[in-house]
Amino acid sequence: MWRIRMHGRGGQGIKTASQMLGSAGFYSGFQAQDFPLYGAERRGAPVIAFTRISKDAILERGPISSPDIILIGDETLLNDPQSAPLCGADPSTVIFVNSDRMPESLASNFSVTAVNLTDLCLQHLDNRMVYSSALSAAGARLLGIIELPDLLQAVEDELTGVSSQVLRGNLNLAREIFEIIQPAVISEKANSPLIAKSLVFPQHLPVVDGAPIILDPGNMALRKTGNWRVERPKIDYEQCNNCMICYARCPDGVIRTAPDGRPEIDYDHCKGCLICAQECPGHFINTVRETGMFP
Numbered sequence: 001m002w003r004i005r006m007h008g009r010g011g012q013g014i015k016t017a018s019q020m021l022g023s024a025g026f027y028s029g030f031q032a033q034d035f036p037l038y039g040a041e042r043r044g045a046p047v048i049a050f051t052r053i054s055k056d057a058i059l060e061r062g063p064i065s066s067p068d069i070i071l072i073g074d075e076t077l078l079n080d081p082q083s084a085p086l087c088g089a090d091p092s093t094v095i096f097v098n099s100d101r102m103p104e105s106l107a108s109n110f111s112v113t114a115v116n117l118t119d120l121c122l123q124h125l126d127n128r129m130v131y132s133s134a135l136s137a138a139g140a141r142l143l144g145i146i147e148l149p150d151l152l153q154a155v156e157d158e159l160t161g162v163s164s165q166v167l168r169g170n171l172n173l174a175r176e177i178f179e180i181i182q183p184a185v186i187s188e189k190a191n192s193p194l195i196a197k198s199l200v201f202p203q204h205l206p207v208v209d210g211a212p213i214i215l216d217p218g219n220m221a222l223r224k225t226g227n228w229r230v231e232r233p234k235i236d237y238e239q240c241n242n243c244m245i246c247y248a249r250c251p252d253g254v255i256r257t258a259p260d261g262r263p264e265i266d267y268d269h270c271k272g273c274l275i276c277a278q279e280c281p282g283h284f285i286n287t288v289r290e291t292g293m294f295p
């Protein structure tokens with residue numbers, strides 16, 4: 001059995017990528033299973049999806065803790081302790097990251113393949129935020145057991161209802177990624193049965209400790225939703241005329257007035273919805289891709 005785990009953010013098509021990969025595996029003659037695991041269902045919040053592909057019936061259930069392949073759609077998750085995309089990896093795990101950085105710089109102690117999916121998505125789809133076809137193509141190729149026509153069939157099936165132009169773009173994107181990546185060497189553990197962990201018996205805590213009750217008042221500021229951001233709004237202060245429309249329109253109230261009267265974005269809590277950039281009358285708010293770890 002091959003166990004694949006995908007990491008990305010809400011809105012990037014991670015769940016669809018796992019479905020495409022499972023379908024492609026099925027069309028290539030294997031058994032398949034795929035499912036997502038959401039946290040907060042918000043655009044930008046970390047999302048995980050799992051795919052199992054096997055020659056035999058898949059009796060295993062639940063999240064994949066020791067994957068053979070980890071596909072990371074957003075490199076900013078690499079150092080995020082809440083997402084921990086490398087959790088459960090060992091030196092034999094095949095790791096793929098959507099990045100234009102050198103693979104060695106992304107995760108020490110691991111062998112990493114890196115391809116800039118964002119630019120390829122922009123090129124084929126005119127959209128740099130939707131990685132479903134791209135990530136499934138990367139997974140299918142790394143696995144080395146899926147044929148290109150089966151992948152393309154899976155992409156087409158999962159994208160039922162999109163325009164012919166969008167479908168064509170996704171097929172071309174999947175084909176290009178399949179052709180530029182080489183199959184990986186998957187370790188023997190791919191064929192080994194899952195070793196069951198011993199049962200964990202939860203302690204009976206006092207209800208105040210054991211239930212999700214927030215006792216600390218006014219603690220929202222501690223949750224840094226800036227960590228969800230995949231694109232950063234950047235005010236062009238050379239052009240900005242301090243009309244403060246962005247301040248009024250930000251749904252999270254994270255644009256404040258600086259002492260000199262200029263609008264100032266609180267990047268700890270700006271989640272990158274980019275509504276401010278759309279609303280600025282002069283289009284003086286630019287967007288740049290987030291590529292680093294959130295402080």
Ligand code: SF4
Pocket residue numbers: 233249250251252253254255265269270271272273274275276277
């Ligand atoms: S992108 Fe703009 S509108 Fe959205 S949360 Fe950040 S500052 Fe507010």
Ligand code: SF4
Pocket residue numbers: 235236239240241242243244245246247263279280281282283284285
């Ligand atoms: S909406 Fe645009 S011009 Fe107005 S304050 Fe914001 S950035 Fe400046």
